Amino acid sequence: MAKIAFLTATEGIERVELTEPWDGVKQAGHEPTLLSTESGEVQTFDHLDKAETRPVDKVVGDVSVDDFDALVLPGGVANPDALRTDEDAVAFVKAFVESGKPVAAICHAPWTLVEAGVLDGRTLASWPSLQTDIRNAGGTWKDEEVVVDGNLITSRNPDDIPAFTKSLLDALS
Template sequence: MPDRKIAFLVAAEGIERVELTEPWKAVSDAGYEPVLLSPKAGEVQTFNHLTAAETATADQTVGDASVDDFAALVLPGGVANPDALRTDAKAVAFVKSFMQSGKPVAAICHAPWTLVEADVVRGKRMTSWPSLQTDLRNAGAEWVDETVVTDGNLITSRKPDDLPAFSKTLLGALG
């Protein structure tokens, strides 16, 4: 049922573990079905900052996914994760289509890099890990240093410490 599925889009490695697992648990506990998407089938590697943590298996490739199948999109951070996603044309196209759909898109930490590549941040008020503020401003966004920022269907947060507010805001956007 599309209105109960939440897409989590990640690259093959470099995903900040808690930025995947905490929102995943929140949507699952709220009765939604989280679905792990990645550019390639198989395992993805999460990290605790720069140390490898557990792996997870992608449920579906982003190339085989349709925005129509999901109620929301979550973009976890980690430095390498969004950096890899923004070089994958299918991932970027999926993110752009999701933003254009008006459905909630939630991005934390370094994840807005993928949004920049999708050219969907112009005119948006948003936050991120501080090192992305120049990239976001150069792409036309208004960057602010706040725990969580909602602008239209876009929800952004800065870091793992913001996860409780990030997850709560995402669930609120889902109704």
């Protein structure tokens, strides 16, 4: 059983990009943990409409990369935009990528990877509006359902979640 960290800000998380990979990880027998920048609850969204809240398991500043086997970064526009301004979150993401353990980011989530400075020479997918940011960070952007580059697993949008989750689970086996 692997321990999987799901890192989000406190709001703006695209619900299905959190809940569907979370459920896939659980169904495969792994243990998901919701990390956030603050304790309490996080607010998910269905695009621009508020959806459910979820309880935070741990604050990102209180954990170590050594506590987990993989990291998932859900999207939503506001979520990664807030994460990339949080020093603890950015440091955790940078350390996770550098650890060689799987890091899966979907939709707008690669903004946090851009901020962590870990995309030089890497190839990834994302929501199309991030392609210039990815290129400016030294990465190569592809419009593909899922891109696996070493320990980095990325996808474009909620339609890609099945392939995204499968690639994450494959990386854990």
